[in-house]
Amino acid sequence: MIELLPKAATPSRPPIISLRDLRLSISAAAGTVNILRGIDLDIETGETIGILGPSGSGKTSLLMLVAGLERATGGAITVAGTDLARLDEDARARFRLAQMGIVFQSFHLIPTMTAVENVAVPLELAGRPDATAVAAEALRRVGLGHRLSHRPAQLSGGEQQRVALARAFAPGPRLLLADEPTGNLDSETGKLVMDLLFDLCGQAGATLLLITHDPVLAARCGRTVTIKNGLLA
Template identity: 65%
Template sequence: MSDPVSVAGPIIALGDLHLKLDSAAGPVNVLRGIDLSVARGETVGIVGPSGSGKSTMMMVIAGLERPTTGRVEVAGLDLASLDEDGLARFRRDHVGIVFQAFHLIATMTAVENVAIPLEFAGRADAFARAREGLEAVGLGHRLGHYPSQLSGGEQQRVALARAFSTEPSLLLADEPTGNLDGETGAHVVSLMFDLARSRGTTLVLITHDPALAARCSRVVRLVDGRIADADVPRSGLRPVAVPASGR
């Protein structure tokens, strides 16, 4: 394993990152030489057309997808040096993830869903911390409810509480409001930013919503697997065009 980067260094460092995937039509170059550095505590919005590689880049940062070539260092760790067990520990200890689809376990209550990563981390106080997390997102009265008994906004707040439960240094959010109406989505987003700010968590947010991206301290635009602009002026953001042939 390479020496970890300094705590004062970037939390994400991607160098000449390439990812090629096989398809029925032949190899597809999804990422084409990504170079990106994200400082600790920064909030970064990732924008770009569908098929530009945004979600794939997030999967690589989370250690859920291995690049074909290139350097991936996250939270001081060289992800290429980790086996699958090591990557699982890396995610457990450093990363929270929020998806557009809430990914809650239907047979578990809200508090049980939030407690899962804490139990995996061996926390004896898993359920106490899960209750605190749900109270922090305004769901202290919904501890024993199952996902089917919760609204979409409530389910996403449970997912937020779960993502923050282990106090990750990095939160990755992929279209977290995509399944929510405007008012509910705005409430969830405010909670996410408030939690990230109060806990010093770095936030990387994938979105098609220019207003949401503009809330971040920096905006990165991907086009066709490459970074077209790593510091898009937030005042100049426009709705992202989605090509008909987008993956």
């Protein structure tokens, strides 16, 4: 008689983002302002998650903390297995460059640089000798292969945001952070940009953290959470 052994349990991967009692306060003339008042949230690798909330609810502050662009005043934040509180400003910048792509509502392109030069910036900072070639290919993937030498002022708003998407995805990030990426675009252009963003995330297997006030846009994500008054509602 053959004895069947139980199957070994498949080890679960830790979440790519883990927030525990995350807090952010700032000092103002009228006293302390509590922006985030204790956020607990896990985001799994490859997940797409929409963060909803009204203006001033703390959702953009949450993204800034995850990106390491701001320091939490309380709680713990771990991204890709790294405790961000242990990193100084330079180390957070290097970590961001290696792990993340970020797309903001404002395109944040360098006006004196061409599209391909803008996309090549993070690749050059990472020491990639093929930065220009990779940047050009990234622009072709977003439909801008014919705009490589154009500067931001020569591009439409939708084209500028596609340059920003190419710049975010060119280094191959594990995590894509998007803060109201269609906020400066008309509805038709915004839909095209979001279709592209989701396609690129799917192709790259990247985790998406999307900040938005639009429930229809958030519903395209696999999960949505809402922040109100600095807390998960």
